[in-house]
Amino acid sequence: MRILVSGTNRMCHDRLRAQGHELVLFVPRGRAQREDAVGLYTHVVILDDSAGADLWADVAESLHRRTPFAAVAAYNEHTYPIVRAISERLDIPTTVDLDLFEKVLDKARMRAVLDEHELPSCRYGFARGRQAVLEAIEEIGLPCIVKPVDTEASVGVSHIDTAEDIEAALRRVGRHHIDRGVVVEEFLDGEEYSVEGISVGRDHRIVAVTRKFTDPDTFVSRGHVVPAPLAPEEHEAVTAYVTRVLDAFGFHDCPSHTEVMLTSRGPRIIEMHNRVAGDAIMDLVRLATEVDLYDLIARQSIGEDVGALLPDRIVPVRSAAVWYAAPSGPPTHTLAEVQGVEKVRELPYVDTVTLLREPGSPQPTVTQNFDRSGCVITVGDSPQQALTRAREATGMLSFVYTWSSRER
Ligand SMILES: Nc1ncnc2c1ncn2[C@@H]1O[C@H](COP(=O)(O)OP(=O)(O)OP(=O)(O)O)[C@@H](O)[C@H]1O
Ligand SMILES: [Mg+2]
Structure with missing residues (x-):
């Protein structure tokens, strides 16, 4: 089949290509990669990030007129509106459900849907502008979280414990987000x-539960392990709750990544997505369960029924973990080199070492996931072993920074 794929999560593109499909890539400039130009795709179309869905649909229409596309697909939500516009204009199928996306993207709207369905959630308020945010904090009470209504990567997520923390927390959220709107x-x-699933039609199949570790101050994700070390009754509570939530939102024919806090009152949603998880979680799921969700999602996106490809009972065969290195410092520091990479790669239980910064780049002050410097994926006989290995292996990487002073 000739498929128009839009945006990132290129592992799904790899799978489609391996299945013998022809691919044309549409990617906004800010997400394009040098490697896109070679190999995998028949054509690559890059338009500026400011290009509207209509312009993308115009380009798609011209290509479609010459050689028709059988479907349009996306695996990352940034281009869902573009995919919907293309699907409508060309009258070709897509599994992207933009209405569902809008319900989950907006964290206030998501809480409203949970309330409508009387599903356990938490007290929350939406506020725009400083005064309204202060009033919402007063109403919700402390401790509370203030976060942008629809961003990702823990950008601007702030924790307020006492009244004295409020000013610093609001600075961390940032004026831009406060003016656009935040949830308290x-x-x-x-x-x-987090619960990784795939809805086959409206049958929600839970593939894995992941334990997530975040930095207590910045909420930047530091690590994940699959399977989550949960007692059977906790596992059941988490998966049953998430299944009810997926039903309430009307997830269908798509992946799901649902983040939950397991509180003393039971599981509560933090946020959810109609896309696969990031942060290498899909690799952990594949290593732990031998279910390749990228492959299933790629197939599903072009209309294949993947139900029969999923085992009835998914039992982890090993554990897999990822841990991120996140050295934080002033941007006057410059990354000289990363030591220990080869040594870590040679460890028998290390699956992958990924470096996220080029030598010569400034050191980030870590406030969001994009500021992390690298990660190591490991396997083990138990979640604890995989996790300890990932943490220790990451600790063996040395990020060497240099700095220069102008005052000599
Ligand atoms: N109401 C809450 N109570 C406690 N912790 C919270 C709450 N909301 C968010 N957090 C913490 O902040 C982290 C990031 O929040 P959230 O997932 O909503 O933001 P995000 O920007 O979409 O992050 P990411 O893309 O990293 O998952 C959560 O993983 C959790 O640790
Ligand atoms: Mg999150």
């Missing part, structure tokens, strides 16, 4: 998990 939420205390 009751602080959910507990352990964090």
Whole structure:
């Protein structure tokens, strides 16, 4: 089949290509990569990030007129509106559901849907502008979380414990987000998990539960392990709750990544997505369960029924973990080199070492996931072993920074 694929999550593109399909890539400039130009795709179309869905649809229409596309697909939500516009203009199928996306993208709207369905959630308020945010904090009470209504990567997520923290927390959220709109939420205390699923039609198949570790101050994700070390009744509570939530939102024919806090009152949603997880979680799922969600999602996106490809009972065969290195410092520091990479790669239980910064780049002050410097994926006989290995292996990487002073 000739498929128009839009945006990133190129592992799904790899799978489609391996299945013998022809691919044309549409990618906004800000997400394009040098490697896109070679190999995988028949054509690559890059338009500026400011290009509207209509312009993309115009280009798609011209290509379609010469050689028709059988479907249009996307695996990352940034281009869902473009995919919908193309699907409508060309009258070709897509599994992207933009209405569902809009319900989950907006974290206030998501809480409203949970309330409508009387599903356990948390106290929350939406506020725009400084005064309204202060009033919402007063109403929700402390401790609370203030976060942008629809961003990702823990950008601007702030925790407020006492009244004295409010000013610093609002600075961290940032004026831009406060003016656009934030949600103020009751602080959910507990352990964090994510549930990776695929809805086959409206049958929600849970593939894995992941334990997530975040930095307590910045909420930057530091690590994940699959399977989550949960007692059977906790596992059941988390998966049953998420299944009810997926039903309430009307997930269908798509992947899901649902983040929950397991509190003393039971599981509570943090946020959810109609896309696969980031942060190498799909690799952990594949290593732990031998289910390749990228492959299934690629097939599903072009209309294949993937139900029969999923085992009835998914039982992890090993554990897999990822841990991120996140050295933080002033941007006057310059990355000279990363030591220990080869040594870590040679460890028998290390699956992958990924470096996220080029030598010569300034050191980030870590406030969001994009500021992390690298990660190591490991396997183990138990979640604890995989996790310890990932943390220790990441600790063996040395990020060497140099700095120069102008005052000599
Ligand atoms: N109400 C809450 N109570 C407790 N912790 C929270 C709450 N909301 C968010 N957090 C913490 O902040 C982290 C980031 O929040 P959230 O997932 O909503 O933001 P995000 O920008 O979409 O992050 P990411 O893309 O990293 O998952 C959560 O993983 C959790 O640790
Ligand atoms: Mg999140």
